[in-house]
Amino acid sequence: MTDSSVKAIAKVMDSVGDSAYVVVALIVLMALYAMLTQKNLLKVSIAISVMCSSVNMFLVLLGYRAGGNIPIHFLKGDESALMVLPTPQCLTLTAIVIGLATTALMLSLIVMLRKHYGTLDIDEIRRLRG
Amino acid sequence: MSRHLPAFLIMTPMLGAFLSPLAVMLGRTARNAVLVLFSLATLVISLGIVSATMGGNVLVYVMGGESYTLTMPSGMAYPVRIMFEIDGFNALMILCVAAATFAGALFSVAYMDRFSGWKRYMSLYFMMATGALGMCATGDLFNFFVFVEVSSIASFGLVAFWRDKPEAIEASFKYMLVSQIAAMLLLIALGALYGKYNALNMAAIASMARGGTLDKIVLALFVIVLAFKCGAFPMHTWMPDAYAEAPAGVTCLLVTVSQASFYGLIRICFSIFPGVGGAVVPWILIVLGCASMFFGVMMAVVQHEIKRLMGYHSISQVGYMLMAMGVGLLAAGGAEGVYGFKAMTGGIFHMVNYSVYKALLFLCAGALYYATGTRDLDRMGGLVRSMPWTAGMFVIAAAAISGLPPFNGFISKWMIYESSFAVHPALTAIAMITSVLTLASFAKVFQAAFLGPAKAALSGVREVPCAMLAGMAALTLFILLLTLFPSWFTSRLFDNAAHALLNHQGYVSAVMGGV
Known part of the structure; x- marks a missing residue:
């Protein structure tokens, strides 16, 4: 990235400020709402994926420092330059992998549910009661 | 090393x-x-x-x-x-x-x-x-x-x-x-x-x-x-x-x-x-514990399917531990350290007990399913003659979970009763009612599955293989050790x-x- 574009991004992020967290909170709430109201299993699984992504966004945001560079120590050059925090990025990578695994498993369960019950409607898949 | x-x-x-x-x-x-x-x-x-x-x-x-x-x-x-x-x-x-x-x-x-x-x-x-x-x-x-x-x-x-x-x-x-x-x-x-x-x-x-x-x-x-x-x-x-x-x-x-x-x-x-949040967090734990204890056992009593019944009992057992830990946390913040410490020791004892006898109960249910091919209590009966070992170990686990003296479940529940009484007598009352209902529902299971006339459909049932009995025996041994030497463990x-x-x-x- 060129120096000018880094500065441009930093300027935008400065003016945005903490409102980025509001966006994350909105997405989390949207996902929760969809999970509670949707009847279609596929839509529920989409809501879960959206929630995973929003949490990942939250983690990346936590580590962001306006104008920061990539967090690789020996590439950074001069010691005074700002870099974004590395730990949240590692957390995000791990969380993405875990999210992928659960989404895949969830979709395969949905396929099997569809085979057994012939429907994706959450209200009709109710053999376990009481 | x-x-x-x-x-x-x-x-x-x-x-x-x-x-x-x-x-x-x-x-x-x-x-x-x-x-x-x-x-x-x-x-x-x-x-x-x-x-x-x-x-x-x-x-x-x-x-x-x-x-x-x-x-x-x-x-x-x-x-x-x-x-x-x-x-x-x-x-x-x-x-x-x-x-x-x-x-x-x-x-x-x-x-x-x-x-x-x-x-x-x-x-x-x-x-x-x-x-x-x-x-x-x-x-x-x-x-x-x-x-x-x-x-x-x-x-x-x-x-x-x-x-x-x-x-x-x-x-x-x-x-x-x-x-x-x-x-x-x-x-x-x-x-x-x-x-x-x-x-x-x-x-x-x-x-x-x-x-x-x-x-x-x-x-x-x-x-x-x-x-x-x-x-x-x-x-x-x-x-x-x-x-x-x-x-x-x-x-x-x-x-x-x-x-x-x-x-x-x-x-x-x-x-x-x-200590963060003052007395709110311990009371949340206590209320969650009481609710889980009571509703869990109420739903368990009406079940006819052996493993679901035990699943509902798990909820009520988790309730005991939540309540004990809530009482301990409440006391840890205040001055009354004695009953708080007893509550925590009781809660920890109960956690260990629960892991052991619940695991054994689920293994017994699995053994019944393995031998009879059904998990419905209404279709079992008279199995004590064909499966004496399973029946014996089931009785030990059921007595332990219902808190019958002298089993380990009684000891840990008693510690929880004593300490929760110091916080509020109603907590002890709920815990005791839960314990009675637990006993009632396990008495029902034992009567339905093991006692009564042998059913014609189950005439070919035999005791489960040795390896399964060995897994159950390992847990039974653990229960008996906890029962016989509670003060050493404590x-x-x-x-x-x-x-x-x-x-x-x-x-x-x-x-x-x-x-």
């Missing part, structure tokens, strides 16, 4: 998980040997850990270094290393998980013999044990999340193991929905903590947390999430389904996985945020664990150095 026990604790079952597919290819003997030997090795290692933590020692193990911070040449210290921190309390939890893993493995050798899919079964089984052990051992919050997910994903697969049964898939899906929402909220909570304290290490956060607004919000999130995962009342619906539909050897381990979530809840309330292990929980400074200074 003994310094590295915490690392071996995780490595052994994980190695077992990756060796399993190879062992299955080598034939039945190799398969059974790997399953039993690796779980036995885990049990031996966990016994070593318990003996190392006796007398108030804290084991700290940092992966790949001496200190949990990484110091750069420029002098900056990054708190990046993952570490395990084991005191008297986690050591007990680890022992429970390892014992259930071993018993479930012995049981599975014969129980799963007639099914295919052994490669996946064994790998997932060991992975689930790894996750639960890791949750109990870790001293790092993100690492805790990772182990939660390892054990959850493995257990989704195992709950849905009999995938030709629609109910199994449905139970697994329900469990997955609840777990995923819980896991995401957990990640948000620990991200927020990282944002404030720039650390994920539990002891480091504990040394910095002062009970600000963010701490309170995060604590509330943790309590909600971990109460979800351990099956407390309002979010309990996944629990009976998942417990009923999983193969019996797996259910035995699932019990301890939810115990590991309970451990996380207690660790966070006592060691990381002690003075050596449970008091030590309660001290470790209350000694929040000790937990912090074991990692951060003298405070």
